[in-house]
Amino acid sequence: xxxxxxxxxxxxxxxxxxxxxxxxxxxxxxxxxxxxxxxxxxxxxxxxxxxxxxxxxxxxxxxxxxxxxxxxxxxxxxxxxxxxxxxxxxxxxxxxxxxxxxxxxxx
Amino acid sequence: xxxxxxxxxxxxxxxxxxxxxxxxxxxxxxxxxxxxxxxxxxxxxxxxxxxxxxxxxxxxxxxxxxxxxxxxxxxxxxxxxxxxxxxxxxxxxxxxxxxxxxxxxxxxxxxxxxxxxxxxx
Numbered sequence: 528x529x530x531x532x533x534x535x536x537x538x539x540x541x542x543x544x545x546x547x548x549x550x551x552x553x554x555x556x557x558x559x560x561x562x563x564x565x566x567x568x569x570x571x572x573x574x575x576x577x578x579x580x581x582x583x584x585x586x587x588x589x590x591x592x593x594x595x596x597x598x599x600x601x602x603x604x605x606x607x608x609x610x611x612x613x614x615x616x617x618x619x620x621x622x623x624x625x626x627x628x629x630x631x632x633x634x
Numbered sequence: 635x636x637x638x639x640x641x642x643x644x645x646x647x648x649x650x651x652x653x654x655x656x657x658x659x660x661x662x663x664x665x666x667x668x669x670x671x672x673x674x675x676x677x678x679x680x681x682x683x684x685x686x687x688x689x690x691x692x693x694x695x696x697x698x699x700x701x702x703x704x705x706x707x708x709x710x711x712x713x714x715x716x717x718x719x720x721x722x723x724x725x726x727x728x729x730x731x732x733x734x735x736x737x738x739x740x741x742x743x744x745x746x747x748x749x750x751x752x753x754x755x
Contacts, residue, residue, distance in 0.1 A: 528696075561741050563679075570729055570745035571679065577737035614679055618739040622695050623681040 529553050529617050533626035539634040546602040548629045550615035555595045559619040562591055562600045565628075566611045574613075575600065605631070636660040638746030640730040645752045650720050654749055656713040656730030664688075664708035667733040667740050670715050672726035673748075680726070683715065684733060684740075697723070720753045727751075 530553035540546050550560065558578040563571040573582045575591035578598060588603045602609055610633055615626040642654040654670070670682040683704035684693045692704050703716040713730055727748040733740040 559739050563742070570747060571742070572745070573741055573743035576741045577739065580737050582743065616679070616681075616742070618741065621693050623684070625679040625681070628678050 528622055529556060529620060529624055531615055531617055531624050531626035533613075533615055533629050535629060536627065537630040537632060539632050540605050541634045542605055542607055544605045544634075546605050546609075546631060548600040548613055548615075548631075550593075550598040550600070550626050552596045552598075552617055552619075556617045556619035558594045559617055560591070560593070560598050561616045561618065562589075563614045563616065564609075564611045565614065571614065602631075636732065636744050638730045638732065638744065640728060640746045640749040643728060643749030643751045645754065646720055647755050648721055648753055650753070651716070651718045652720065652751060654715040654717065654728055654730075654751070656746060658711045658713065658730075658732070661732065663706075663711040667735070668704075668706065668713045669731045669733050669742060670704060670713075671729045671731050671742060671745070672724075672751075673729070674726045677726075682728070685713070717751070720751075722753050725751060725753045 532551045534549045560578045562575040565571040574585050579591045590601050592599050612628045612630045614628050637659045640656045646652050665687050669684040685704045701719045705714045727750050729748045730746040731742045
């Protein structure tokens with residue numbers, strides 16, 4: 528199974544900050560990576576797929592990059608509605624696996 | 635708007651069975667891959683099973699293989715998850731998720747609200 532490791536597990540930030548979240552796969556997954564955002568009490572929401580493609584309706588302050596084993600989610604100017612937990616997910620092979628999550632908290 | 639309404643979650647004893655259902659609307663269900671993804675209380679996400687749009691292919695997490703069965707009824711726009719031999723490790727919120735094909739792969743979008751399965755004596 529492909530293990531997905533996210534870092535950090537939590538980050539404290541302020542509105543307007545640039546936030547970067549990393550995701551590392553235990554083996555190469557090409558660009559088959561997605562990022563999801565989850566707010567408390569609600570289901571996850573797809574933000575980015577195939578490493579860098581922005582899902583319709585997602586603000587352009589979100590971006591994704593990387594390929595192979597190392598990936599990054601960047602929020603260029605954090606907004607109040609962005610405080611949430613973010614998960615990466617690989618779609619290269621079964622079983623489909625998620626990272627452990629990164630909680631973006633208010634500083 | 636896409637709607638995915640999961641139901642059937644309940645408190646069940648270890649070793650028991652449960653059948654989850656998901657009523658889909660707002661999209662062409664018969665042309666869509668579908669999945670179940672679960673989330674244990676306070677924990678991360680875990681993919682459970684996936685089914686092709688015509689039901690001809692299914693895929694499972696190893697730990698549920700042989701115990702869980704994903705199925706669908708395209709005439710009823712419904713997705714199912716039959717869960718047998720349940721253990722405490724199966725306790726989770728189970729999400730019904732559409733899996734659209736985008737840029738070469740299937741992704742999870744959107745997600746329904748989920749139905750809670752609690753396995754406890």
